[in-house]
Amino acid sequence: MSIKNPHLQDVALLLIFPVIFLFFLWGPLIEGNALYFRDLQIFFIPMKAFLAEWLSNGVLPFWDAGKFMGVPYFADIQTGVLYPLSWLLLIADGNHGIGLLIYCHLLLASVGFYLFIRRLGLSAIAAFAGGLVYTLGGVMVSSFNMINVVQGLSWLPWILWAFLRLVQLPTPRNWVIAVICIALQVYAGWVDASMMTGLAVVWLLLSQRPNLEQVGFLRMVGLVASAYFCALLLAAPQLIATFELFQYSVRTGGLPDSEIAGYMLGLDGLSSLLFPPALDALDWEILEAFPDGYVPLFLSLYVGWSALALIMAAICLCHRQAIWWLSLGVLGLFLAAGENLSASFYLHKMVGIFRYPEKYVVLFHLSLAIVTAFGCHHLARNCDWRNFASVLLVIAMGCELYYYNDKINLLQDADYYDLEQLTDIQHITANEGRIYSRNVYQEDVTSVRDLYLNYRNDLTPFTANLVGLNYVLGTAGLMHRSHREIIDLLQPLPPSQLLAMRLAFFDVRYLASNDIAFKEDKSWRSLARPFGNRLWDIGTQKSDLYFPTQVVPRQGLSPRFFSMERAVITGQKALVETDKQADGLSGQVLHTERLTPNNMRVEVETSNNSLLVWSESHYPGWQVLVDGTAVSLEKVNYFFMGVWIPPGRHEVEFKFVPTGFIASSVLAVFVLILLIILALANIRTFPSRRAIFSS
Structure with missing residues (x-):
């Protein structure tokens, strides 16, 4: 029996999302299994563990003594120290905490996308279909290995919803909601998401221009700009610290052309990303890339054949709004595929501070989700049997996404991150230090899971960036190939033991054998050659x-x-x-x-x-x-x-204490108080342009 009440329809469909996500993340969320691929295992897991540890002790961690010679922790925007949802890590720890964090953000994204589509005037089943594509589509799921990406993308539909609400009813309260959503996305820790969301907001305003005759297009642009400005004031404590850290980064001069090109989406591989993820070594060409230390991102654009059918239906109907939002996806592909498009490449050279231009496929993913909703809406409109067909198609879509994209989640047992079991040590000589090593990779790797298991057991060069080594094994210093200042100071030094002594003096204990120091030191290079990529323990550090x-x-x-x-x-x-x-x-x-x-x-x-x-x-x-x-x-x-x-x-x-943290925090609190007062004030709408001039 169908539900006639539209509000009950909304509630019923929204309640399906948490059930789907529960089964999708059953391993980490319920059983405590470990998600373990790429950046998640070498960067975000230990980063979040560090944050959870100190938040549970009532401390905001501003500094991390376990990397290099100590580095700013809070200033790294990816840590999310002030991000409110980081406190979810206090509810559940370890793998359960990571599962809960991803689960809640999928739920957040689905509700936000559903409300946005409903605000566009589409049906409930269309909003549900779009929400499925946005949350369980390839781009979102393949981003699980970078939690800050999932966090940032979860707020994108909320910002679109807030601004669409502001367009339709320009009240101070709706403006405040938009400000809060933008600020939360900034605190979520992925700067790229804010840039992409800004482009999506521009697309939204242009699509709503015919509805802005009474309000005024330029006036609405001013409201949007002022909302972003106030949001930046709210996020000032984080942004000021991050900007200061950026000034010390090698990216202040932009990225090299080769690195920009290396992280762009090749047009030749675009079509394969639209198909179901093929998680075998041959398809992903891991065997060729892996010996050089690069592990693929597992980027996927797969949204399911059912969704593609709805997208094609919307295109064939030549629906104006659907075509408009699809053009945003074309822009995303243009920005992502700059390796083969000189205009896009030049654009990224001007703002080449982010490593993953290919992630602009997020705009393509967003457009596919929106157009899916349009296709579903028009399929089900004014016809009972078509409405039934659309429901069946959405069910098939959910099954497709669950079956195929769930394979991207690589799981291991709950004790996977117990690094104590990885301390097999081979001594080279008493004075030359030692290396962490395991058996060589399997000769016949048949699956990505096998390859990643070896990747973790072998402690590849990426482990040099594994902050978890400090927290689990009690180390106090890591050498990383991008720490150019140290390398520059070490170049004139004699090789071997003296170099090891100098590294120890700089509080560096672990050194990856593909590091510049190894490459520029003949003696160390000859020692490392038989062992390939390993993590070297150079000995005991000096006193602090x-x-x-x-x-x-x-x-x-x-x-x-x-x-x-x-x-x-x-x-x-x-x-x-x-x-x-x-x-x-x-x-x-x-x-x-x-x-x-x-x-x-x-x-x-x-x-x-x-x-x-x-x-x-x-x-x-x-x-x-x-x-x-x-x-x-x-x-x-x-x-x-x-x-x-x-x-x-x-x-x-x-x-x-980060520079300017106290002053910027006072400013942020002051702005927040003003926003609360403005939201609670009995002001029904902003004064219209005509009212301003007539007064």
């Missing part, structure tokens, strides 16, 4: 805090002079003129305590004015207090922090 016996100015010194006995004040002359032979600097570290990632407390004793060096990265936002009084922080040995300690016994505290 120490007093050098000699402090010298920077001029004329290369990194070969750095040691625990000698400190170089970077950027200025030494504050204390010392005799290189006998300077008399001395001090003793009595006690250290690190309660959170954001601070370090030290108790020291010195007999004279001495320099305390801490081998943590010198970065804006660090402050130091000696006996509760703020003092100047020195930059020592290019990277480290140092503070001058007067004679006697003292308590020293290093504290890290």
Whole structure:
């Protein structure tokens, strides 16, 4: 029996989404199985574990001491420290937490897309069909390995819904809703999503231009622009910290042409992405790419044959709105396929700070979902049997998407991320360190699952970026091939043992054998050659805090002079003129305590004015207090922090708060309060253009 009440129809269809997603994510969400492919296992799992650990202790982690010599954690927008849904990680931990995070965002995306399609005036079954395609289509599911992508895409339909609502009823309350949705997408942690959403909003406004005669198109553009401006103010704490980190990134000068081209979508492979995902090594050409350290993204555009039938129906009917939204998908393909399109490639060179131009297929995915809804709506309109046929087609679509795209989710047992079982160690020599290794890859790899299992067991070069090593195994430093500053300082050094000593001095413990340091060091390269891609443990690091016996100015010194006995004040002359032979600097570290990632407390004793060096990265936002009084922080040995300690016994505290965080947080709270007042105020609509001029 059909449901005649439209509101009951909406409720009934919306309640189907959580059931479908429950079965789709049953492994990680209910059984605690591990999603394990690509960035998820080497980056996001440990990142979220770190966040969950400190959020559960009531601490906002601003700093991560486990990567390199310490790096800003909050400033990396992907961490989502201030993103409200990150608190879901406190409800469930480990694999369950990741499953819950993805589940809730799929649910969020489906409801947002459903409301958007219904706001367009389409039927409930059409909105449901579009929601299925958007949430279970290839682009969304193949993005599970990058949680921030799923988070960002989940807010895209909500922003479209909010602006469409604003177009239809331009009230302050609807404007505030749009502002909140935009800000939440920014905090979700995928900048590209905000850019793509902006393009989709432009498409939405242009499609609604005939309906804006009374409101005024330019006035609506002003409301949209002001909404984005206020949203940026709400997200200021995150954006300011991220922009500062970007200034220290190698991407400040843009990406090389080769890297831009390497992450663009080849036109020759576009057609294959529209078919059901073929998860075998041959189809994905993994065997050729994998030895070089590149693991495919598993990008898929598959939306199901049923959805394609509805899309073709909408195109054949020449529906104006459907064709318009399909043109947005064409734009997405143009932006994604710049490797073969010079105009698109040039465009990405101008804004080449994001690694994945191919992800602009999100616009294509969005357009397919919207056009699917249009096709379903017109198939079911004004005819009972066609309505029944559309329902059957939507059911078939759901089954297709579930069956094929569920295969993209690579699952392992719950203990998959227990890295303790990966500590098989082969000693090279007592002095040369050691490498983590397993048996070589299987000669006959028959499936992607087999290949990824070997990938994890073999600890490929990507493990050099595995922040989880620190949290699970208690390491304190990683070397990464993009850390060019360290490499530049190490180049003039002699090879082998001395290089290992210098790496240890820079707090680097693990080094991937495909790193630049290996490639530029003949001795190390010859050692690594028989073992291929491995993760090397170069030995024990030096003490975190120490007093050098000699402090010298920077001029004329290369990194070969750095040691625990000698400190170089970077950027200025030494504050204390010392005799290189006998300077008399001395001090003793009595006690250290690190309660959170954001601070370090030290108790020291010195007999004279001495320099305390801490081998943590010198970065804006660090402050130091000696006996509760703020003092100047020195930059020592290019990277480290140092503070001058007067004679006697003292308590020293290093504290890290991102630059401008307090001020920007106050601003964001102030803007939020104003938005709440505006939303609650009894203002039915913004003054019209005619009313403004007549007054």
